[in-house]
Amino acid sequence: MEDTSIPRIEMSGITKLFPGVKALQNVDLCIYPGEVHALLGENGAGKSTLIKIMTGALPTDEGKIRLDGQAIVLNSTVDAQKLGISTVYQEVNLIPAMSVAKNMTLQRQPTRFGLINWAAARNLARKRLKQLSLDIDLERPVGSYSIAIQQLVAIARALEDNTKVLVLDEPTASLDAGETNALFEVIRDLKSRGIAIVFITHFLDQVYEISDRITVLRNGQLVGTSMAKDLPRLDLIKQMIGRELEQAEGQLTKRSTDNLGEPVIVAKGLGCKRVIEPFDLNIRAGEVVGLAGLLGSGRTETAKLIFGALPSDSGTLTMNGEVVTNNSPRQSLGRDIAFCPEDRKEEGLVGELSIRENIILSLQAKNGWLKQLSYDEQERLADEMIKALAIATPDMDKPVNQLSGGNQQKVVLARALVSDPKLLILDEPTRGIDVGAHAEIVMLIRRLCSQGMALLVASSELDEIVAVSDRVAVLRDHKQIGEIAGDEVTREKIIGMIASG
Amino acid sequence: MSTDITLSTRLRALAGYRATWPLLALAAIFIVDGFISPGFYDIRIVEGRLFGSVIDIFYRAMPTAIVALGMAVVIGTKGIDLSVGSVVAICGAVIAWRIHEGDSHFVILFLALGTGLLCGLWNGFLVAVLNIQPIIATLILMVSGRGIGLLVNQFYGGTDPSFESALLQGLSVGHIWLIPTRLIVGVGVFIALWFLIRRTALGLFIEAVGGNTSAANLAGVNARLIIFSAYLIAGLCAGIAGVILTADTHTSDPVSVALYIELDAILAVVIGGGSLAGGRIYLGMTVIGALIIQALTTSILISGLPPEYNLVVKAVVVLFVLLLQSQNARNAVWGLFSWRKS
């Protein structure tokens, strides 16, 4: 039995300076064998810098790292891996077109006379996958499997015989509940083998479910390390954002949905084969309709179908009383509907273009290419939005990809708002942004609604759906299974609906 | 000591500015030319037309510059058009063919431009409708276009493909007042494109599509149409260059006309600071890029070096400009510089 009183890895007095910023200041972190250690903090708190130092991707300016009591110096990630420190990064990092076996053994294929021994390589891959009880075809391209399986393959790849420390950076970000549970089973198993696990996530439920201890960072400094069972949720949030969470988010009163305006859109039997089963949905001016469900339940697809970003093959969609045929984003925009996609980087922003250009893009598309907005007009609109949404930037002509995640999300919102929509569709409006910006966006949704806008909000965070929605359509397995309104809109009710077979 | 620091920071800032290096390069070539050829800056009037080395650089750079302007638009959409040389060849063949058939030269001018547009339509169809990667899609016409030109030459029995046309040659080698017509054509193309790109929202849409196609689509931009229009523009520009180049030689020679013009045009865009990753259009700098390429060729001619040095010098200068644009290489040079000083 190993001595569990010596930390597996101990980082002390870690300080890291970037030009003009102290990214980390005298931070200590210590993880014991067989421990799941949650590392928490808002965006920019220094989590990823600390992890990069731990895994050799960045050198530290000051401080020491000890592995099993031995002082070590890490010059590269390869160094760290040799010593048994492995990482699985936030977005699954595998080569989609390559086979599972090749992905598993890339850069560590057993060779004979300089040539790869593929039989031995496959055995190695099979052995590693078996450790995680994963039985999949080694020859298929890894990209043909679900994200959850890919995540497990990535973990299996990271595990070597000598792995002592495993860093999981947001491993559950794109997993649904079942997949997350399967992953946690694997984590518990690894834990029982004495591996020290660093778990980074922004799902607080998961933190309490899986971790033994919690370390919170804020602005590059250590706030504290506590046993998970001794740290109430409210205290944890307090540690993370340094202020009481304003109860405002949860306390919004549901309004009666009787005296609302005409429906902005009415979907009847709208559907698309293999994507989402036909559903009915109407949204009236001045209300927020939520789309709740697990990942893969069809939330995004419903939103995209209404916006015309996906083609429908059944049913009818009526916008402002007109039946829509051949729907497209361009058409929807012309009918005063705007859409904020889930994936900012891939579908939201044009990174190289300036904040100003990103903000006016939709309005310009709506006006058509011949009627160019004058520069003054563009400046006025962008300025208005930067003020209204408190986008933190010194200069509206900066490329948008230089902004932080929360501010980027606000730019996507600003683009939608500038086009002056009657219906605003938001897909995961708060994904990947810090707690402060989260609250601002939730408040903004309610404010827009009270100004008479209709909103459709799809989100994986139930609390968010409950907080903002007047009405909620609940989805499961690509199908709408029911709609609830008013006082019925509670966390428990929705969970019940999703859970009931 | 402190002035030294501010000077170096300022130099660094200047070095980081997009237009600095191409303009410096062009200026350097002109200055060197002034030394090696005493009469370099002389401009004379011969037969009612401006003559001189500087004019000659502008004159010869025009076809490449016009093609490069279209290329800049396509590259802005994250695309590339490898077929422009072949388009020039096809346009030339069409001109010679229709002249042999006795069409009105005015109509032929539009037929040639229409041929360019048609080629653009084909490329646009492959890229925007069939979603084939641009470099692959335009490779098809690049590979087969000169063959098509040869085939068109067969339409009138494979006889002599040379021709005379006052209108077309006037556009190519003629002059209006003192100014060579093709310079006027080039400036006209530039202004028309500039208005199309910067005084309508087309430029913003192209840059949005080039930067992030799916985001542009979801923001309401019809990416397919925008990409299509970019290839049409490139095809039309190649058609205009086709008229100038074909009329210049009075003959249709599909095998060797405008050889490597696609490469020169892409180089012009890149030297002008455009990135093949798309998302930005720099029309003015693209023309500067084309001028740099031609100025180099002219310098070699007037310096008395054998013309076979042309390609090597071009390659070296291109590499030099590219290295200057690279942050990594700049840092390495700066590092060497400060290491020497200390």
Add this chain to the structure above:
Amino acid sequence: MNEKYWPLMATIAVFIALFLTGGFLFKNFLSTLVLGHILADNAFIIIAAIGATFVILSGGIDLSVGSMIGFVGVVMANLDLAGWHPLASIAILLIFGILFGALQGFIIDFCDIQPFIMTLAGLFLLRGSSFMVSLDSVPIRHPFVAEVARVHVPLPGGGFLAASAIVMLISLLAAILLAHYTRFGSNVYAIGGDRKSAELMGVPIRKTTVMIYAVGGFYGALAGVIYALYTSSGYPLAGTGSELSAIAAVVLGGTLLTGGVGMVAGTLFGGMILGLISTLIIFDGSLNSAWIIISSGLLLFIFIVMHRFLVGSFNLRGRA
């Protein structure tokens, strides 16, 4: 069958169909004699294309191979004039090819320049250098060249493999080993498949990029050597446009120009398809060279569109 073999199967099917078409149209076409000739005539293009396969698999492109063929030829011919044994000049030129390619790879990675632009500069540099070495065709008179030309390995059915075809087949085997049985080969596929992930998975990007273009340079130089031996001369314009034929051969061979998917063996068939087309048109006699160009372009078009839809049916991004 695994989806990754589909493009290769399509390539082989087209090759067989073209070959059978030839047999149907012309007497004596279906013979090892014709096959051997096509192999020998197109050996240099296929060798260049093998190198290009590595570059394209990694998501890059190498435009400099055509000029490399011309440059290697004129230098070899001039070294022959200076009294060098061809084997000595071949050794030197192959090393030069490796170093030149490696330099291109280094600049591409270090300066973050698009491969297209860098190798374009390489194209100009090598073609210009060929002109500087010699403006005319220079014969290579060393008896070694004639000896090489006499090498004939008989094939059943009256045909034979010439030296160029043998060198090509050996270098193909070496390339298959390199692509599928070395870590370098896997790294090439990884970089072409997803460069960022490959980096995070520990693939040494710079070293691999340098090696990829070095391999491209080696095969380009080898193609130049074979071409010079085959024509027993060096000509500065030799290989003009070969870079396009090489790329076409790679695409017809089932390798995606996007990188990450394809097989080196396919390139052999891709090159053979190009060779078959020109052979068929020359056999016909009534069609002129315009048709070779147009029909290669047409086939390229069909293949590219076919790949587009074949690959579209793969689920390479496994979104839930």
